[in-house]
Amino acid sequence: MRVGLVCPYSLDVPGGVQNHVRDLAQVLTARGHHVGVLAPGDDDVAHPGHITVVGRAVPVRYNGSVARLAFGPRVAARTAKWLREGEFDLLHVHEPLSPSVSLIALWAADVPVVATCHSANLRSRTLSSLAGVLRPTIEKISARIAVSESARAPLVEHLGGEPMMIPNGLFCASFTQAMPVERWRSPGPTIAFLGRTDEPRKGLDVLLQALPAIVECHPTARLLVAGHGDVDVSQAPAAVRGHLEVLGQLTDVDRARLLSSAHVYVAPQIGGESFGMVLVEAMAAGVPVVASDLPAFRSVLGDGAHGVLFPVGEPAACADAVSHLLRDTNTRQRLRSSAATAVLRYDWSRVIGDIEAVYETVLPPHETADTSL
Amino acid sequence: MSEGVALAAVLAGAAVLMALVGVAWLAWTANRLDKLHLRCAAAKATLDEAAIRRSLAAQEIAASGDLGDPASALLVSDAATATQEPAPADRWRAESDLTAALLLVELPDSGPRVASLADAARRLMIARRIHNDVVASTLALRGRRRVRWFRLAGGATAPSMAVFDDREPTGTQGSC
Known part of the structure; x- marks a missing residue:
């Protein structure tokens, strides 16, 4: 299947979320899927072909710590272009509750979306004051994944439901x-x-x-x-x-x-x-x-x-x-x-099976049948 | 003999007069200080109100969709919410963060919401400067020896400066 992965942080900087997205892209590709990755980054730096950058990330204070994120109308336009040209069957966004390209991709998506929450939290008051924008966007998530108990708590608090637990993968x-x-x-x-x-x-x-x-x-x-x-x-x-x-x-x-x-x-x-x-x-x-x-x-x-x-x-x-x-x-x-x-x-051998199962459950039945891998 | 008595009387009179003048001077200083404290409180109230107005204006812009993308909206809305949370220690940092967020996103060129945000940001800047002026005067007077020695400030707590980045959002200058 054609999977679009969206990472909120620049892949040029090491970090838990970035490593997970990078490895996930590698493992999915090895298993015969077509993978595209969207992330913030410098246009001047060369990136592997499957990675598309949406522009430089700027340091912003969000949720009590400083994160380097990309946002704004130009980022939104480039995200829309990536979605159009990628022709993805499914989108997997990471950290959708952050002011990042992940949220923008989710907002612009017209295919099923899987979302993984790593750590970002959302103030209840922010959610209520921005409900008109955020609620319809968050509703588009078909499957919610949390990487740990502490990542799961805010999901349940704000959105209810029962997020799945799938940990970050490691090449043991x-x-x-x-x-x-x-x-x-x-x-x-x-x-x-x-x-x-x-x-x-x-x-x-x-x-x-x-x-x-x-x-x-x-x-x-x-x-x-x-x-x-x-x-x-x-x-x-x-x-x-x-x-x-x-x-x-x-x-x-x-x-x-x-x-x-x-x-x-x-x-x-x-x-x-x-x-x-x-x-x-x-x-x-x-x-x-x-x-x-x-x-x-x-x-x-x-x-x-x-x-x-x-x-x-x-x-x-x-x-x-x-x-x-x-x-x-x-x-x-x-x-x-x-x-x-x-x-x-x-281990990725185990984690990837869980993630693929989520993908297959989320896709409309005929699409799953189409992917003869 | 009578000359000596007269001299003593004059000296005593002078001493009493000086003491009276001294007391009056201290009373006048205490009164000045009291007025400054009152002005500090009033300026703080104005500043708080201006901050809330800016925060609400920012929240309104975020919720309106004027910012074009939901990430910008979330950034602004979150920063605005943070300024309304009761955490006095971080209070001014939250205001600086909101300023930074408003400078990072792309605001529309015109429109009633942007005009109202620009107005609120301008008034917040003015309120902060006025507040800090009166706080500076108050702290200067509280630092004088006579005020410290005679405890003229009484139980009034020392006011503190409001230190935060009050730059106005770019692109909105002159639109109000």
């Missing part, structure tokens, strides 16, 4: 088969942190505060910090600066190799996480996970069955959890094997 094999790197493994034990180091909500500070207590139990322990942004080493307690290694931003391959090398992965985020894909990546790579007890993380970790949870933002509890886990080989082994099974539900 690229993590299970990642080769460990010796210098990231020994001298051990090594603790991995992944994520932007300059965003307080990623919680690096919590982990740095926990490090002295960990080093006290495990004098050879090292913390490996990977991710975009500078690390002010001086903010780490002086006694443990020698136990801290800043790796900077890693390639996707090296991320996977870091995870498969480490003895424990710590996710000390203090909020704002709606999914927790990096936890799934760690689980796939076979590294035991210690994570703050956020709803999204608790859900990925099966209430603690596939990893250890500690109270959000508490360095002492974090240090305890890590120290215990590093000492306890049996528990690490148990977590590894239960995680290995749990991540299968996020």
